[in-house]
Amino acid sequence: MAHTSVDEHIAHVRTLLAGAFGGTESVILREALGRTTASAILSPVDLPLFRNSQMDGFAVNTADLADGVTLPIVGEIPAKPMTPAPLERGTTVRIMTGAVVPDGADAIIPVEDTTVTDAVVTIHRGRRSGEFVRDRGSDVHEGDELLPARQQLGSRHLAVLAAAGIGHLDVLAKPRVAVITSGAELIGPGEAPALGQVFDANGTAVIAAVEAAGGSVTYAARVTDDVDLMLAALEAAADVSDVIVTSGGISMGDYEVVREALEPRGARVGHIAMQPGGPQATAVFEGTPVLCFPGNPVSTQISFEVFLAPILREAAGLAPAVRVVHRLEHLVDSVPGKRQFLRGRALPGGRVEIVSGPGSHLVAGLAASDVLVDVPEDVTELQEGDAVECWIL
């Protein structure tokens, strides 16, 4: 796949991962925040469940009302489980907000429009039939759609489910991702690096990026340059994941453990017209698709954002990451024939500056950025003020 374009590789990865994700799981409301409905949810009940009062006040029959009328208070209906007696003509009952409106009453007089003296109430203002009464089903009828399919759930969505007595629901399953970093030079935090060793940034970065994209990391390992260990890790990963991500080990040098493990199993190894992130490979290992990203930490992270994050977000039911057009704060040179993803920072007024050199080892530069500036393959120079597409990180 020499000279494959970014868009061609995106399409290839999409094809490779078609059908990799899917399924649903049942969660309780308490665990559903941020998840996405698997299907439309219909209401099992009317909401409100029963005709109830919108105010603290007095339940009346409006046929009894005239300005200044006085009615005997013959009872009280609190907001609690009860079946109130029907209201008799020429009488009233106290009623609390949310309480059952008795049969025979057709309006509520707010307490502030009344004067109470012992057991009678004087009503200062008439009301139309239905005022301050919430009818059964006036918000939702049984069978109405409470939420559509593929609704990402915020607190207000969980609230309407709770109001309808729904305690659990089916959501889209999180895409299950295995993360394998490779390299004989890698060590973990807390270890003392010998000359030639580096701290593994890719494991941390990809695991967090998977979670940010709505996925679940079901396997994670760091493997040296031993092919048998890599094969063992791939096997364990394939058992529990929908897609496997590897970093490192795919360039043309020696000791390229991912290539050595996967090339005999039909991996496509090649180069994308892209910087950073040029070397890319894909494979299928025991039925599970594998995306192999290059090992430089900036390359790994940008490969993830370009090739996998959009697919994971879609599978998880999250909205796509936002892309905006900003204007460059300064001149930018770009390598001909390569699509560049430069590290930028958005400035006030819709402008963007580049904050890092192009080196794919510049992890601090990537951390200082908040957008990737997407420079097309055929562009070699951009001027101050030129419009550029920015992928918001």
Place this chain on the structure above:
Amino acid sequence: MAHTSVDEHIAHVRTLLAGAFGGTESVILREALGRTTASAILSPVDLPLFRNSQMDGFAVNTADLADGVTLPIVGEIPAKPMTPAPLERGTTVRIMTGAVVPDGADAIIPVEDTTVTDAVVTIHRGRRSGEFVRDRGSDVHEGDELLPARQQLGSRHLAVLAAAGIGHLDVLAKPRVAVITSGAELIGPGEAPALGQVFDANGTAVIAAVEAAGGSVTYAARVTDDVDLMLAALEAAADVSDVIVTSGGISMGDYEVVREALEPRGARVGHIAMQPGGPQATAVFEGTPVLCFPGNPVSTQISFEVFLAPILREAAGLAPAVRVVHRLEHLVDSVPGKRQFLRGRALPGGRVEIVSGPGSHLVAGLAASDVLVDVPEDVTELQEGDAVECWIL
């Protein structure tokens, strides 16, 4: 606090909660996604840790180079822990990406610019000193700031910490929030409602909203109209939380359990010029501030968004929720003297439509909205095309 404005109540709540939150906690990187740095983080190391190769190729002394020069290959340096021998003049060594550049070498010749025959390599293209060599510290020097204070952590931020060997860090503690819903009419999901009973939506809604605003729910309870049970819940809540949120039980009717529990303890109970969410109270219970929201589910949720969510987000180090100006799709009437928060849905082209009536029981209408349309107190009518401030949910 009759006729208190929304802004006045916001200010009062800010004063009440000043100093309620704070503190930091130490987390491992794996748990740090989405959290916020408590202070600037300085690098304990240079990055790169050592001078290393940017390419698979040959390490050379550029003083030896001329077009077409042939050099004997006297060794190989993989990317793994090792201290390579210094490069002797007139020789070269194979070197892998990321491997230690030996003393005496000052450039790397990419493998694609060479021809290898047995133990010698012909170099087709000269290189300047320093080309394809990544100097120690060229990304970050020891002591440089890796991340500023109050940086919300995405995967790229965790990556730079991991690259520097940092395995854990101090983040802002999550604001600890207790959630108490009240009402003799409330039942939980799965229960069969008798006439007069309703499913509690507020517990679910506020718990999820706290988490969405970066807080942690440290206590949650549903209390009937029994004052002793409410006092017991408040005590348990005060022990473990920075702020207590209650819903319901603060209006002027009888059986108002929150008011009965807190008014003797100095609660401020009153009415805000706002719809929904007019009735509001605040208190301090055993040293812990209490925000008392009205019990209608839409009132509770909008009260949370207006009065507490911005403060929680700030305390957790999250960016403020976005507010945008949209143009109304149609005419809107508003009650004079009350600031309305109407439920709206954003439309393409920067327009917004209202999707629900004003009733504070219309939970489905709120769930169908994605913005709150903020209509100022003094406005009674808005025309199609008028600009309105929208709070994005």
